[in-house]
Amino acid sequence: MNYASQKLISKVVIHVSCANLPNKDLFSKSDPFVVLFLETRQACGVKSWVECGRTEVVNNNLNPEFFTPFTLDYNFEEYQLLKFEVFDSDSSSKVLSSHDFLGMLQISLGSIVGEYKGNVTKQLFLRNGSPLKSTITFVVEQLNDCKEIIEFMFCGHNLDKKDFFGLSDPFLIFYKQSIDGNSSYTSVHKTDVVYKTLNPVWKEFNISVFTLCNNDYHLPILVKCFDWNKNGTQDFIGETQITLDEILKKNKTVFELVNPKKKKKKNSGTLEVLKANLKKIYSFLDYIVGGLELCFYVAIDFTASNGDPSYPNSLHYRHPQLLNQYAQVLTSVGRICENYDSDKLIPAYGFGARINNQVYHSFFLNKSNSPFCYGINGVLDAYYSVLQDVELYGPTNFSPVINCVAQFAASQPASEKYHVLLIITDGIISDMNQTKEAIINASKLPMSIIIVGVGNADFDAMNELDCDNSKLSFNGKIAEQDIVQFVPFHKFSGEFSGEKLSSEVLKELPGQLVNFMARKGIIPNTHNKASAPFQESVASQCVQSPSNLPYPYPHIPLS
DSSP, X not given: OOGGGSOOEEEEEEXXXXXXXXXXXXXXXXXXXXXXXXXXXXXTSOEEEEEEEEOXXXXXXXXXXXXXXXXXXXXXXXXXXXXXXXXXXXXXOSOGGGSEEEEEEEXXXXXXXXXXXXXXXXXXXXXXXXXXXXXXEEEXXXXXXXXXXXXXXXXXXXXXXXXXXXXXXXXXXXXXEOTTSSSOEEEEEEOOOOOSOSSOBOOOEEEEHHHHHTTOTTSOEEEEEEEEOTTSOEEEEEEEEEOHIIIXXXXXXXXXXXXXXXXXXXXXXXXXXXXXXXXXXXXXXXXXXXXXXXXXXXXXXXXXXXXXXXXXXXXXXXXXXXXXXXXXXXXHHHHHHGGGOTTOEEEEEEESEEETTEEESSEETTSSSSOEEEHHHHHHHHHHHHTTTOEEBOOOOOHHHHHHHHHHHHTSOTTTEEEEEEEEESSXXXXXXXXXXXXXXXXXXXXXXXXXXXXXXXOGGGGGTOOSSSOOEETTEEOSSOOEEEEEGGGGOSSOOHHHHHHHHHTTHHHHHHHHHHHHTOOOOSSOOOOOOOOHHHHHHSBOXXXXXXXXXXXXXXX
16 A cells, blocks of 8 residues: 555544533523534535534533534644534424524634543534634543543442432443643543432443543543433532552452532531443444445345336436436445455345336346346446336335345344445335334444435435434334434435435444444454355345246245
8 A cells, every 4th residue: 555645544532511501492492512524625626514423412401511522633734624513402303493593603623632632612603604602612632542442330328419309310420531641631421311319320431441541441531410400400419530550460449539619527428339340342444344235235225216217307317428316326325335245245126116017016027936136237227227127116115125124134144244225215215113113223234225316306204213312213113223224316416426426325334333343242263264155045035026027036035
């Protein structure tokens, strides 16, 4: 590799807090959250803002400390202009116009890192440029290639009484000390609240050693205990300092909570470490280098809402010189994914078509007795060919093809193969409840689902499936993790960029894969062991089979 030609890129983590925010609520205080945008330049030179992430909502607080940081690639040779916008949350909607605007700031990442040494407080402004009394503070750190996390569980004993009836609603906040030698601290984790008790047991949580103490086992960690109040305020109970060295090496598990303002020297209770397990974590690349194979699947929507393929206004129209939106998605995403598939055999399915007066929700795209196409070019050839033989119909059902791929994922060793299903669709899901159930079941498996919405349909319902900040639930069942990434194609309208589309579509996949492996306790192969052969028989079973077709379709019904 020519290292001289590589970009100098580091990952940085930005912690955010605000002060003196405007109050937009009538009977309480604002419920703020922060959204980060990065200025990007299109090939035609037009600049635009791309959302990079959001913090959590802090309820009823005008001076919030946010625990969800932003992570960015820091490119030394690029001018990276950032825009931070603060909102008052008024609903569960992801649409920013549904919330009250509180203030904004534009600042370059290079300025924060270089000029202000990674720690700066700045004034917020209205969109017309008028200054506010509100401020926003950034603490920036480089994200090291940390390989360790710690599983923590804490409890408290005999905490001070803060409530009227002689109890408290305690929670903990963990603070990391600055590594520059001063005494400043940055909040890095907040536990759940345990209600009405002086002897709480907080839920177990995981945190990286880097986030907690910069990988320094001797660096003091400040832990503060507070009493939660319904009005959004909090009463200080006590604090203590701990180090990982004390807990892991010296087996110290009980620490006194002290309130410096108490006149008596008696402590405010004790904090006990119930669990402190150190675990090694691995990166996406660790698994790929270790021989893990990505098995890529494609499912294409053939419902009537796409329009007659023989007309230019159809989403399935084959222009003599230009790729339609389906082909653009297949090309930009597929050419990346196929590089991780050793045999380049891609199972490709169609759904929503009527064949011989019967509707089918999963059928082989390539007119053969096997769903496999060789490479993404083979998938494109099969796609264009089958358009001539099927009638676009409906409804738009996702669950059959999701269950199909899940059946195959369940049959393969999770340490050797990870399965990625790309669904390209133009419409609203007809079997939403069945799809939710299928996704929840698939969340237990080595599998990710990517949904790309083409055309101009209203895809708001798709956000129910893409649960970035929570786990999908239905009928009493909860997904083990988020495995869905939804991207609307119109987000890339104008001059099409395959690189931007593929980056957006695939950005959550590495994290989903690593989360699954960590949850199952699977470590990467160190001997680069070859994967087992792809089992055609299983994939061939996952299909509805129309009868009397001019080409063979095996028929084994879905269970």
